[in-house]
Amino acid sequence: MNRQSCWWKAAVLLVFLSSSHAARILGVIPMPAKSHNIMFQSLMEELAARKHQVTVISYFPQETRRPNYTDIVLDNERLKGFGRRDFSVNDVFSFARLIMLWMMGIKFTAFTLEEPQVQELIQSKDQQFDLVITEAFFNEALFGFAHVFKAPLIVLCPFGGTHWMDFMVGNPSPFSYVPDLFLSYSDHMTFIERLHNTVLGVYALLGRALFYIPQQNAIMRKYFNRLESLPNLWELQYKTALFLANSHVSVSYPRPLVPNFIQVGGMHIKSPKKLPQDLQNYLDDAPDGVIYFSMGSAFHSVKFPEIKRRALLDTFSKLKQKVLWKWEDDNLPDQPPNLKISKWFPQADILAHPNIKLFITHGGLLSTLETIYHGVPIVGIPIFGDQHMNMVRAETAGYGILVEYGNLTSESLYWAVTEVLQQTRYRDNARRLSKIYRDQPESPMERAIYWVEYIHRHRGAPHLRSAALDLAWYQYFLLDVMAVILAVVISVVLFMYVLIKTVIRMLRSISATKARYPKQKIN
Structure with missing residues (x-):
């Protein structure tokens, strides 16, 4: 037998072994939010790069086509007329806000399941998947995919999770020191804060039991109607094999975790890429440094009312630093000479540049993780969601300052910006947390891939399941x-x-x- 023949047979054997361990994976993300999709798609693309067969149901198809990555694209036209209310920061103390999120989740879940291509997939008797991965964000009816295809269920949460999500895998979540997602409390709460946290937590659990889960259960039974033996959603949610949370102790608080609750915060972060030459020159030629300003993908800067926009421009015109502003229009009236605008910037690559002195942000979790990774201090202007809580944590950790949107004036913003630029403790704390974040045995993406493949290798890994799930509440x-x-x-x-x-x-x-x-x- 010649050497060439041996190499050929070895190559065939390797291909066979790699394909035999490849999983058929279905991913479902029903939220039409770019920030949610970034994390989810990063995982699915990496799984495809590891030779797994991936099918993804979402509003955002992949930009680079892969032979083992199939998109089922949801129809954006359905979203017209379904207006999303911008949650003000005052809403974080409103119990009604949970109901609004529940209603939004119910609507988006129904939009996903009634899509003709999705129904074709559900009704198909030829399709088979080894794993089902879906987002944990008010869409529990999608857990029906795991039952239809008799596949282990993996949920991916775009934030650190909530009390009721903890209960899905039996994760300890004491109200005494684990604050609710929508409350801007630390893990050292006063009596009043613990009372508020407990009342909101109990309210959420009762509301889910009496209103929300029955609604999601009805949706599941309506659209997964090919099966007569469909279990109740209460039973199905406790069969979650793996919970992946977009969190890390550098941006949250220490807490106990069961073995199948894995923190993969920042797994979307990649090694910095080379910047476009004009942007590279702009950043290099900045002896006093550069400030980067972006309000994320959900809130566009062009939506700022005139009085807020004027306050921002007035502040930037007083600074000696250059400013990059993600502005979703071709023109910005009264633009000062030290300000450069663009509809899009490579945010993570910009934050990696040594001349970036400050990041003015909305406080979204993805942006917070990126700024921690690169050790850049922040000034936050939270608008909705978990942004307010993230900025409270930034202040508590000493690497940022929160400017309330209602108090956004030229004076308040200028004070916050100059305070962070002039006081070295903010950058020192950001760099300290960056060291903590980077000090991990493997990257968050490698950890996520390992555990997804672990669930596949061990057929759902039931040995990781907490006995807490088999106990009645009492x-x-x-x-x-x-x-x-x-x-x-x-x-x-x-x-x-x-x-x-x-x-x-x-x-x-x-x-x-x-x-x-x-x-x-x-x-």
Whole structure:
């Protein structure tokens, strides 16, 4: 046998072995939000690069076509007329906000499942998948895909998760030191904050049980109608094999985690790419540094009212630093000479440049993770979602300043910007957290891929499942044990009370008898 023949057979064997371990993976992301898709698509593209067969249902098809990556693109036309209300930062204390998010999730979930291509996939008896990956964001009816295809369910959360998401995998989530996503509290809460956190948490759990889950369950039964044996959604959600959370201790707080709750915060971050030459020159030729300003993908800067835009321009015109502003228009009236605008900037690559001195941001989690990764301090102007909480954490950690949108003036913004630029502690803290974030045994993406493939290799890895999921709520909180202990204590106390009372009565009776019949003195 010649050497060429041996190499050829070895190559065939390697191809066979790699294909035999490749998984058929279905990914479903029903949110038409670019920031949600960035993280999700990063994972799916990497899985495709690892030779897995990937099918993705989303509003955002891949830009670079891959032979083992299939897009099922949802129809954006359905979203017209479905207006999204911009949540103000005051809404973080509103219980009604949860209901609004539930209603939004119910609508987007229905949009996804009624899509003709999606229904064709559901009704097909030829399609088969080894894993189902979906987003954990008010779309539990999509868990029906895992039951239809008899595949382990993996959920990917675009943030650190909520109390009810923790319960899906039996993750401990005490109200005493784990703040709710929508509350701007730290893990050291005052009594009032713990009370608020507990009330909101209980409200969310009861609301899910009485209103939200029944609605999602009805959607699941309506669109996964090919199966008569479809379980209840309460049962199905507890079959989650793996929970991937976009979090890390550098941007959140330490807490206990079960083995199948994995933190992969920042897995969308890649090594910096070379910047376009004009942008590279702009950043290089900045002796006083550059400030980068972007409000993310959900809120466009052109939506700023005139008074806010004027405050921003007035502030930038007073600075000696250059400013890059992601401005979604070709022109910006009264643009100062130190300001450069563009409809799009390669944000992560810009933050990697050594001349970036400050990042003015909306406080979104992806942007927060990127600024931590590159060690850049921030000034945040949160608008909605978890942005306010992220900026409170930035202030607590000492690498940023929060400027409330309602208090966004030339004076407040100029103070915040000059404070961060002049006080070295903000950059020092950002660099300290960057060291903490980077000090990981593997990259977040490698960790995510490992655990996804681990679930595939071990057929759902049921050995990772917490026994907490098999307990009734009163058993989980040991209410039955405490009730028995309380009953025993009360019984002992009552017994002792009756015994003591009986003894006292007997002693009194003896004393009364002695008093009535005193002993006669014997001479």
